[in-house]
Amino acid sequence: MKQDCNALFADLAAGVPADVRRLYDAGDFDAANRRIDCLLTQTRLPESGHNALLALREIMRRIPQYYTLTREQALAQMQAEVPDFTAEELDALVAADRLDWRYVNREPRYLDRFLNALRLYPDMNARGFAPDPSETENRDRMLAAMRERGELTAQITLKATVAPAPGLVTDPNAEWEAWLPIPADCEQQSGIEILDATPGGRIAPADAPQRTIYWKTTAAQAPCTVTYRYRVRAEYHDMDALVPDPVQPGFFTREQAPHILFTPWLRALCARIIAGCDGPVEKARAIYDYVTTNTNYRYQPAYACLENISENCAKSGWGDCGVMSLLFITLCRIAGIPARWQSGLYVTPKEAGCHDWAQFYIAPYGWLWADCSFGSSAHRFGCEERRRHFFGNLDPLRMVANREFYAQLTPPDNAWRNDPYDNQMGEAVLNGTPLHHEALDTGVELVAFTWETPF
Template sequence: MTSFVSAQTRFTDLNELILKGEFTKAKRMIDEKIHSGTLSYPEIFELEFEKERLERIKLDFNKSSDDVLKFINKYYPDLEEKDLIKWEEDGSLEYKIIDGKKWYFSRAASNLFRINKEAKKQKELIEGYKKDQLDVFLEDYIPQVLEESANSQEIFVKPVTFKLNYTVTVEANAVPDGEIIKCWLPFPREGHQRQVDIKFIAANVDEYIIASNDNQQRTIYLQKKAEKDQPTVFNIVVEVTNFNESNLILPELIKPYNTQSGLYKTFTSERIPHIAFTEKIKKLSENIVGDERNPYLAAKKIFTWISENIPWAGAREYSTIENISDYCLTRKHGDCGIKTLLFMTLCRYNGIPAKWQSGWMLHPGEVNLHDWCEIYFEGYGWVPVDQSFGLIDSEYEDEKYFYLGSIDAYHLIINDDYSSTLFPAKLFPRSETVDFQRGELEWRGGNLYFDKWDYNMEVEYK
């Protein structure tokens, strides 16, 4: 199964070239259209981004068959290139034909041993079974949270304070000497009972702008002048206290929705392109949810099905995927955000309000970007759901389904929506068009994509 790259333009002839993987011809056609003098500014902007998107896809699909075999041969020593076909056809090895040559996704080889059950068993046979350290931590930690909540009769318990030292480093000579680099870094959101006492401590520039909490993807804006042969470094230090949130949700106590309310209409609607009620979504929903009309029980069925049928795997950059929820359903795997958007789409289709939330996971030894969401139950309000963490390995129902309505304190909230406008507004298309966790950078000559800079989060637990 080749990785389907759908064109995102209004030009049929261009779309056909892109769908065929003829990227060089497509970029040539884009240049011709731009210089024809017949296009509006929005059309030119659209085509410029499509040209950039093709380059991003090539960065994601950068492994040859030799590269893939070198990794896989550690577990299948006698495997040859012809043997890869079975995994390509069943979707376990993601590849794309670009300009007539087969290129594999940069994480295709490692993903194989997460996606394919046979390959996963083979890896365990060679290396032995190793339980994920995050799972070990959570299986010990979640019972403590539930016990504390039950004993105190409080929803928000066991606060943890983090001192966050976040750095973005732009490579030397990414822009000409003396040019100003503009930088948007993630900043914790306020207004959540489980995330409080946000304290800005320092930045390595004298002037900065912290976006108001009205911005659903919250930023701190900095800028610096580039120096020849020197990396440009942006750094902030922030402190924040987060609580575990433990909600005891009783399905029979959920009240009927006010289907005429703005909240209900907004958060149960499609949001093209990533939340779309396609025929595949409708059919899957019928198979999973059936006639269940209780919102919690319907969400539970969706949560369970995705947990059991959609394994976690490293993901392509979201800006290269036309419809993320459909991609998840088609490929049968996804990372945290991809799985979350499938969950949100199925919830919304079933009349359960769902909205995006994301930021960082700050668990000891497991600090990383992370996405999850919230769903709304009348009588309870918005409650968190981490579809990526999914089902906890426990015989107890409240532990097993902890992440369907509850969440641990190690989730740092940066975003309460996706694809929102940053403040101040960027002039050029974003590197990450959906999420916002790493940051965004640009200069007067254009956007600075992820291959031009690195990021690092250091966490001190207080």
Template sequence: MGIKYWLGLCGLFVFTGCATRISQKGDFEQEKMSRIRLDFTKTKEQVTDYIRKYIPDVTKEQLLQWENEKSLECITIDGQKMYFYNAAPNLFRINKEAAEIKLAKDGVVLDGKDLVNLTHVPQVVNEVKSSQKNIVHPVRMRVKYTLTVKPGVVPEGEIIRCWLPFPRTDQSRQTDVKLLATSEKKYTIAPAKYKHSTLYMEKKQEKEKPTLFSAEYEYTSSAEWHPLKPEDILPYNKKTAIYREYTSERNSHILFTPRIKALAKQLVGDEQNPLLKVKRIYEWINQIPWASAREYSTLDNIPEYVLENKHGDCGQVSLLFITLARYCGIPARFQSGFMMHPGGKNMHDWAEVYFEGPGWVPVDQSFGIFPSNNDDEKYFFMSGIDSYRMIVNDEYSCDLFPKKRFPRSETVDFQRGEVEWRGGNLYFNKWNWNLEIEYLK
């Protein structure tokens, strides 16, 4: 295909376990190359033009230095160097000196979730302390989710199969899920035993028209916080199914590679208390800058990618956290869906860890250290989560219901949805998605 890998891990995928199986490596290679091309669309001139907004006298030598230190992500495609479509904005997140230049010009800009949590987190901490309950502050939301397949993508008369995200019904902090309407009369909601919560529909493609799938529903989301102390944590019973499953490796993104083992030993040292182990890992990962991510399906091993490239988005740092925690003997698992903050809605991933005694505890690794002098608030997201969430997934890379016939657009996570017809999978560039939220009293 004429692609020489410049940065990143771009190998082949062979999924095992509950992941979608691709029997032959070659089956996915051509598709993967196509996806990489869609992620790397910026030319050197386009990237340089963006950077000059903040660094007018940027030089070729600086660009090359940033590329070599992996602050500016690029690969060579058919002999031409191409940059990740968000490489230039990411530079001002990843590189410390560039970030300081942008901060000096733009000032501090808080997004919607940050603005909400400034008051919400202290409120949750106080509610937990006063009520002696770990789950508090319910928020009722009405959601309309729409997926629209572009005209001309599928031949007229063909059946399109669609999976939309749907809030899980088996979560203690997500309750009273109520389906209000669907675009199609016939639909199927995945049983709770499936790790990806989906609402499935089919529709016939009409001539020269977009094909729309939508669902409206309500649910209540609550915050959860555990004011844990090291002495609250009991020794693990290492014979339990939970301990065995969630301290194990899992292809292809929870693997105890030599780099993971060395880093875990460096971070944890001789510490034996599980809570203090988690704190050390959490604090270290908090130093990794957030950057928008290329598609997960193009990466062999996401934690290794984060360590190699020194940046990651929410799902990437969560998988790194989970892998380090498991290697250190702490059960940990993946959870994802959406953050639903007013003015800050977006796809989002986080983790949960299991402590003997308290049980499963949410950990939002990418939200990191909360800006407060109060330690309970400062480390809130190390053992808590806010009210503005929609939980869709309790694991990654598992089967959808009904089972998908072709490899997924998102082979790890499930948030935007999935679409296919008898001619194959419909990738993200073939359709659009939209999430509308109404906050109910």
């Protein structure tokens, strides 16, 4: 069997030689790769060090795909929306670490999606940037109805697609492999039905850690599509009323390289956060409170470009939904609280998009939820009741495909995956070459959304 390239990322925790790290941090990727070539010929490297260099090389290959904007281009994007936005204001955002940038070829390059994240902040809305339309009163009405009734349920139908980017296929007989996420059998979901799919699809077991439908065919069959329907139920838990068992389980409390690591920084941070807390609920709440009030939202590049996500989130105070979730999971595990990943889609009656969140376990109640991204958003806009809701609870606007972070697909995808850690929109390999970023064309269409009991 072909080696799983994605398994190499786990050895990033082993680190790389200091000279390679200096070149990488300076964005001198050509020089870093030349040094890596030299090191890979040496027998003194341990296997983990060898793997870490290969993983870092893959990171360097991807970074320029996401960090594409020069300072002048970033400023031009800002001024296209707010004409009187100044270079000094841009520099102030950079100084405050509100714009994500990296050195590429020894020059600063800004993340291509940086502008959209600014719409999430009231001060930037006041400056003239159009607000994100997702912050609506409808969400608060829905959560109020959920708390009043004890639950809300919806039936959702979605159609997902994966294909090579237009113009990429030159040989219709080229081998084509594709994986699309589909709903997993889990606490929230039931009544899962595959209504339609491209012929030849192989459906993973209902309890697969990252559930997919898979095709192995020719490029002439692309795009591959699947239409599915499922029922999603969100039960409300009054977290103030929980009485935990005196003895709690120990599963899902271990480290998982490269992103769930119990570093000295995170151990010290966790000890400070949970100091004086009595029992697992108080500890989990303290961790959630810390993450949601000390971490701000910022778009990220592909997670394959990131190292030690949880610690870097704690150090920087920035992240997206998955980054915040990993920080919460890691801190919970350090505190001895079982915690794990969930992800897939956030689905409203109008559209669907990618989203990640976390679960934590409190006996005798079982798995509960924490959506730190939504909690952070609520804190940003001063909505304390909404922020508190997403500790212990979600909403029925979800499609859960993934219940583990950094898990294999079915059958295994051993090529460098577009996302080696998660699978929200799909993976594909064309004639032996994995498709990444703009070479991969994916989408999700909302077909139908029905509330079981309208509110």
